[in-house]
Amino acid sequence: MTDWNARQYLKFEDERTRPPRDLLAQVPLQSPRLAVDLGCGPGNSTELLFERFPQAEIVGLDSSPDMLRKARERLPQCTFIEADIATWMPDKRTDLIFANALFQWVPDHQEVMRRLLQALPAGGVLAAQMPDNTGEPALALQRKVAASGPWANDPQVKDAARGELPAPETYYDLLKPVCSRIDIWHTVYNHVMATPQAIVEWFKGSSLQPFLSALDAAGREQFLAAYTEEIAAAYRPRFDGKVLLRFPRLFIVAVR
Numbered sequence: 001m002t003d004w005n006a007r008q009y010l011k012f013e014d015e016r017t018r019p020p021r022d023l024l025a026q027v028p029l030q031s032p033r034l035a036v037d038l039g040c041g042p043g044n045s046t047e048l049l050f051e052r053f054p055q056a057e058i059v060g061l062d063s064s065p066d067m068l069r070k071a072r073e074r075l076p077q078c079t080f081i082e083a084d085i086a087t088w089m090p091d092k093r094t095d096l097i098f099a100n101a102l103f104q105w106v107p108d109h110q111e112v113m114r115r116l117l118q119a120l121p122a123g124g125v126l127a128a129q130m131p132d133n134t135g136e137p138a139l140a141l142q143r144k145v146a147a148s149g150p151w152a153n154d155p156q157v158k159d160a161a162r163g164e165l166p167a168p169e170t171y172y173d174l175l176k177p178v179c180s181r182i183d184i185w186h187t188v189y190n191h192v193m194a195t196p197q198a199i200v201e202w203f204k205g206s207s208l209q210p211f212l213s214a215l216d217a218a219g220r221e222q223f224l225a226a227y228t229e230e231i232a233a234a235y236r237p238r239f240d241g242k243v244l245l246r247f248p249r250l251f252i253v254a255v256r
């Protein structure tokens with residue numbers, strides 16, 4: 001089980017909060033009764049819901065106690081619950097299910113999305129964003145390092161790489177039959193990172209976690225050293241020494 005770490009995740013809070021802002025901007029709701037932030041993490045995305053819908057009841061849900069502790073400190077006005085979305089069902093007053101950077105971690109997530117969408121009242125909205133970056137050098141290099149070190153035959157390491165997201169057409173065919181309107185789009189961000197090492201730090205808060213949590217302390221250090229070397233070779237400095245982290249993301253807003 002991946003050990004989520006709120007402090008590591010929040011090192012890039014501004015960049016990580018841009019996609020949920022862009023997602024929320026497309027949610028066609030004025031005054032939802034209850035809005036649930038699935039995979040709320042440290043509360044950065046929940047705070048956006050709270051600011052946009054001050055009259056609504058806002059609930060954050062996450063499976064990580066560390067993330068929930070941070071979220072509760074940040075937003076004492078909101079309710080936070082520990083749950084696994086594989087089995088969670090929304091209350092019938094739920095008008096918005098918001099899931100930023102969550103579903104890519106959830107097995108059979110398309111089925112979970114369909115089940116949740118079906119559980120919403122007419123006009124209710126499911127809004128989701130997922131990184132669609134498995135083809136980017138940063139993720140390809142995680143797989144390369146995983147396949148070439150002393151850990152290469154460890155079953156947990158072999159299983160740690162995130163699978164590719166399905167195509168937009170797959171989501172359309174699955175979700176459109178149970179909703180009245182659907183909007184699917186990609187946005188490619190180009191995050192300005194201070195150094196190649198900053199890219200490593202970024203992914204230590206997300207997709208590197210399943211690799212690192214499979215290793216002991218010495219293995220983690222060795223894995224990170226090899227990955228840092230690969231990243232420095234792949235992400236070349238710009239004129240001012242900074243590097244650009246290209247980051248494609250998939251957005252879906254479905255209205256029941």
Ligand SMILES: C[S@@+](CC[C@H](N)C(=O)[O-])C[C@H]1O[C@@H](n2cnc3c(N)ncnc32)[C@H](O)[C@@H]1O
Binds near residue numbers: 039040061102106
């Ligand atoms: C990448 S963070 C996203 C945080 C926040 N929503 C944001 O916009 O930055 C993903 C969160 O999903 C949570 N998570 C992963 N799998 C989950 C599951 N099956 N049920 C509930 N939460 C889950 C993790 O604990 C983590 O806090």
